[in-house]
Amino acid sequence: MSGPNVHEDVASPRRTRDIIAKYGFSFKKSLGQNFLIDQNILEKIVSAAGLDETKGALEIGPGIGALTQQLAEQAGRVAAVEIDNRLIPILRDVLADRSNVHVVHGDVLKLNLGELIEKHFAGLSGVSVVANLPYYVTTPILMKLLEEKLPLERIVVMIQKEVAERMAAKPGGKEYGSLSVAVQYYCEPELVCIVPHTVFIPQPNVDSAVIKLTVRKQPPVDVRDEAHFFRTVQGSFAQRRKTIYNNLTALVGKENRELLGPLLESCGIAPARRGETLSLDEFARLSHALLEAGLPS
Ligand code: SAM
Numbered sequence: 001m002s003g004p005n006v007h008e009d010v011a012s013p014r015r016t017r018d019i020i021a022k023y024g025f026s027f028k029k030s031l032g033q034n035f036l037i038d039q040n041i042l043e044k045i046v047s048a049a050g051l052d053e054t055k056g057a058l059e060i061g062p063g064i065g066a067l068t069q070q071l072a073e074q075a076g077r078v079a080a081v082e083i084d085n086r087l088i089p090i091l092r093d094v095l096a097d098r099s100n101v102h103v104v105h106g107d108v109l110k111l112n113l114g115e116l117i118e119k120h121f122a123g124l125s126g127v128s129v130v131a132n133l134p135y136y137v138t139t140p141i142l143m144k145l146l147e148e149k150l151p152l153e154r155i156v157v158m159i160q161k162e163v164a165e166r167m168a169a170k171p172g173g174k175e176y177g178s179l180s181v182a183v184q185y186y187c188e189p190e191l192v193c194i195v196p197h198t199v200f201i202p203q204p205n206v207d208s209a210v211i212k213l214t215v216r217k218q219p220p221v222d223v224r225d226e227a228h229f230f231r232t233v234q235g236s237f238a239q240r241r242k243t244i245y246n247n248l249t250a251l252v253g254k255e256n257r258e259l260l261g262p263l264l265e266s267c268g269i270a271p272a273r274r275g276e277t278l279s280l281d282e283f284a285r286l287s288h289a290l291l292e293a294g295l296p297s
Contacts, residue, residue, distance in 0.1 A: 009039060009066070010066040010069055010094060011036055011039045011066040011069075011070075013037045016066070019090060023086075023089070025064075025087075028084065030136070031084055032136045032137070034201070034203070034204045035064060035066060035200060035201050036066050036067065037199055037201055038195075038199035041210070042066060045070075045156055045158060046067070046070045048156045048192045049074075049128050049154055051128065052076070053075070055075050055125060055126050056076060056077045056079070056120065056121035056127040057071040057078045057129075057130045058079050058081070058113075058117065059078060059079070059129075060131040061108075061131055062081075062103070065080075065094040069094070071130055072095065072098040076124055077120060078101045078102070079120040080102070081104045081105075081116075082106075083105075083106065085105060104116065108141055109140055113144070113145070117150060117151060127152055128156065129156070130157070132157070135160050135204065138157075138159045142155070142157070143182065154215065155187065156192070156212045158195060158208050158209070159211060160206050160207075160208060161207040161208055162175075165209070166180055167180060167189050167211060167213075168190070172276065173276070177275075178237045182233070183213065184280060185223075187216060189212070189213050190214070191211055191212075192209075194208075194209050195207065195208040195209060220280060223287065224287075225291060228287050228297065232283060232297060233283050235247055235248060236286075237276070241274075244264065244273050244275055244278065245272065252296055259293060263290070263293055267282065267286050267289050269282055
């Protein structure tokens with residue numbers, strides 16, 4: 001038989017090069033196209049997702065289908081959303097013998113994912129997102145998945161190592177910021193493994209990490225107004241070197257600053273602290289107190 005064997009695993013350097021040569025594919029850096037060529041890493045990603053035949057897997061950016069193949073083995077159904085139309089015929093070929101995979105051509109940031117989940121995964125016992133994400137849009141994609149409160153069990157994704165560390169960071173360190181608070185409000189993060197840049201074609205400039213986000217059924221803190229809570233968090237980190245008092249002054253207006261000291265004290269937060277030391281619980285109390293005080297924020 002000439003040309004790549006459709007039944008072989010995609011994730012090897014030779015097979016990936018064969019497919020790229022067969023279809024005359026050229027990588028688009030602007031779409032974050034770095035294809036994984038290491039079977040062991042794929043297995044770690046898939047195993048962290050905890051799939052079985054009763055579960056659905058939503059993949060974002062299947063590329064030439066390396067991860068998609070493994071997901072099709074483990075999950076009941078797979079829907080894979082790919083933006084690059086040049087990859088659609090390749091995916092259809094590579095996945096031709098996988099009857100439980102549906103390739104969707106589209107931009108994940110523009111699609112109605114609620115509808116997509118309903119359409120492809122109705123009747124299954126749970127759905128997880130599993131992906132090697134394009135790095136240029138990691139945060140917008142994850143925030144869309146979380147803010148839209150999609151019915152997801154887990155999100156297991158390969159992302160830039162520094163971003164994964166920020167998502168999992170605890171208060172007090174320099175990695176902890178508004179992204180940590182947002183992710184931890186919706187999920188329990190766990191770093192699965194660090195991945196060197198050498199296991200991709202082409203190689204990115206940075207190392208990666210696989211992170212598992214277990215989506216919470218309930219937020220871990222009591223928040224009355226989520227939009228206000230997140231504005232308070234953003235405001236508290238606006239200038240990292242400033243104290244919480246100074247950052248919040250910018251949020252509530254200078255004319256209200258004399259109210260801030262007592263308000264912070266009433267929340268048990270010393271005004272000289274920095275945003276990066278505040279726990280989710282403290283941010284929730286602060287947002288609540290600002291709302292109660294009727295301060296503009
Ligand atoms: N899953 C493959 C793998 O692991 O080898 C490819 C991963 S590659 C890092 C990211 C993929 O996401 C590319 O195939 C790229 O075309 C696709 N992509 C980029 N932006 C996208 C978007 N907004 N919506 C859907 N797919 C996107």
